[in-house]
Amino acid sequence: MGKIISVVNQKGGVGKTTTAVNLGAYLAYLGKKVLLVDVDPQANATSGLGIEHQKLEHGIYESLIGIKPIFEVIKRTVQDKYQVAPATISLAGATIELVNLEQREFRLAKILEEVKDDYDFIIIDGPPSLGLLTVNSLTASDEVIIPIQSEYYALEGLSQLLETISLVQNHLNPNLGIMGALITMYDKRNKLSSQIMSELYQYFPNRIFRSVIPRSVRLAEAPSYGRSILHYDPNSRGGKAYDNLAKEILTLQ
Numbered sequence: 001m002g003k004i005i006s007v008v009n010q011k012g013g014v015g016k017t018t019t020a021v022n023l024g025a026y027l028a029y030l031g032k033k034v035l036l037v038d039v040d041p042q043a044n045a046t047s048g049l050g051i052e053h054q055k056l057e058h059g060i061y062e063s064l065i066g067i068k069p070i071f072e073v074i075k076r077t078v079q080d081k082y083q084v085a086p087a088t089i090s091l092a093g094a095t096i097e098l099v100n101l102e103q104r105e106f107r108l109a110k111i112l113e114e115v116k117d118d119y120d121f122i123i124i125d126g127p128p129s130l131g132l133l134t135v136n137s138l139t140a141s142d143e144v145i146i147p148i149q150s151e152y153y154a155l156e157g158l159s160q161l162l163e164t165i166s167l168v169q170n171h172l173n174p175n176l177g178i179m180g181a182l183i184t185m186y187d188k189r190n191k192l193s194s195q196i197m198s199e200l201y202q203y204f205p206n207r208i209f210r211s212v213i214p215r216s217v218r219l220a221e222a223p224s225y226g227r228s229i230l231h232y233d234p235n236s237r238g239g240k241a242y243d244n245l246a247k248e249i250l251t252l253q
Contacts, residue, residue: 003121005145005179008146009128009146010129010157011149015185016125019182019184020123021049021223023245027249032121032250033118034123035083037122037123037125039108039125039126039127040126040133043088044223046084047223054088056075059086059090060088062090095132098136104136107136108140109136130161142176143176144176145179146178148183150190155203179252180204180208210244211244213238213242216237
């Protein structure tokens with residue numbers, strides 16, 4: 001039975017999609033069967049794996065509102081064990097439509113239940129907001145990874161995110177756990193980065209990944225070629241960091 005992990009932060013530009021895409025690629029490379037579920041209307045995870053979302057007839061949106069079963073929208077990637085449930089532009093209107101649907105917070109959980117046994121890991125890339133799509137992601141998940149950029153305002157909004165997670169735990173998904181905070185865009189030359197590190201330990205004393213994701217040009221370039229860093233430049237610092245993260249996650253299982 002697959003473990004469902006949401007990569008969540010309501011702040012944009014913190015390496016959320018980069019983490020979802022590349023963690024999935026390395027878990028698949030390490031022999032696990034992985035499904036990436038893109039519930040971000042920007043569809044960056046979908047295009048980052050080389051799928052032209054503008055040309056897709058159906059995506060995760062159609063599954064959420066009950067038009068298509070999820071196994072009909074899942075697409076292959078260049079990796080054998082790595083598949084994606086893509087986002088399309090239709091997802092932008094999903095929040096409004098979901099409001100009127102029955103059990104609106106459980107729509108994603110319900111559709112993932114159908115395919116959970118087919119994968120070792122299901123990774124959800126949520127939108128950079130705390131709306132209904134993020135709540136659906138958290139309700140469907142076993143664990144949460146919170147990417148946090150090592151910069152001055154990194155911890156701003158973190159208490160709001162933790163409060164949302166706590167509300168979901170109390171009312172919708174009591175089994176939801178925080179797997180850990182992941183430090184992204186780390187620059188060891190920057191004194192601020194180590195200051196952020198020590199502040200983070202106060203929020204997550206036992207739950208900060210040892211793997212740290214560096215600031216990396218190669219990581220930033222890879223999505224424009226429709227590739228994960230594994231297929232773009234696995235020997236780069238970013239590639240090695242996501243390889244380490246995937247291995248670290250496997251040791252936690």
